[in-house]
Amino acid sequence: AQSVTQLGSHVSVSEGALVLLRCNYSSSVPPYLFWYVQYPNQGLQLLLKYTTGATLVKGINGFEAEFKKSETSFHLTKPSAHMSDAAEYFCAVSLLTGGGNKLTFGTGTQLKVEL
Amino acid sequence: EPEVTQTPSHQVTQMGQEVILRCVPISNHLYFYWYRQILGQKVEFLVSFYNNEISEKSEIFDDQFSVERPDGSNFTLKIRSTKLEDSAMYFCASRGQDHYGYTFGSGTRLTVV
Numbered sequence: 001a002q003s004v005t006q007l008g009s010h011v012s013v014s015e016g017a018l019v020l021l022r023c024n025y026s027s028s029v030p031p032y033l034f035w036y037v038q039y040p041n042q043g044l045q046l047l048l049k050y051t052t053g054a055t056l057v058k059g060i061n062g063f064e065a066e067f068k069k070s071e072t073s074f075h076l077t078k079p080s081a082h083m084s085d086a087a088e089y090f091c092a093v094s095l096l097t098g099g100g101n102k103l104t105f106g107t108g109t110q111l112k113v114e115l
Numbered sequence: 116e117p118e119v120t121q122t123p124s125h126q127v128t129q130m131g132q133e134v135i136l137r138c139v140p141i142s143n144h145l146y147f148y149w150y151r152q153i154l155g156q157k158v159e160f161l162v163s164f165y166n167n168e169i170s171e172k173s174e175i176f177d178d179q180f181s182v183e184r185p186d187g188s189n190f191t192l193k194i195r196s197t198k199l200e201d202s203a204m205y206f207c208a209s210r211g212q213d214h215y216g217y218t219f220g221s222g223t224r225l226t227v228v
Binding site: 044094102 | 156208221
């Protein structure tokens, strides 16, 4: 079984400050890991994903995430927050199984960016 | 860039009525999914569909729900007798041969009154 835990349902940062959104996963086999962003009343937009290879993954809008197997983590970071980054962020995991590779999402982290 | 298209974007229905949510996946994709998101909550898996049959379903996906790919392009989710608690945003997604190339639609917001 796979699961995702996102620590902190709400994170608030100042504009220009570092953004760090935490995600830990649980899986019995090597996972594929994803971060999605959801703006108010909109759908899910893929920020970045880890499948294999390089553990530091760069995504859109200046975000990146590092897969750390020893810590079972896939934290999302951005060096300098912008007001437009305010949104809800979901971490998700998928396993290579025979069941269609469903995505399992975390509970989400609402990012607030203040002036 | 190819898109997954969902219609309608909003639907209001009376409790007990049947609704059909429609999705047009990316044309060369093989795996199809429905997820739902109750307001303020996380995105939950409902069902996955491959080779014209359900490959996995969650405990949410009970006998009130069904999926169909009637004509090789559309992928539909039917709720036979809607309940108030079915009010949610429903997302369709599709994926090709790779195991991580999911594309989501923009969702259908279903409101049951």
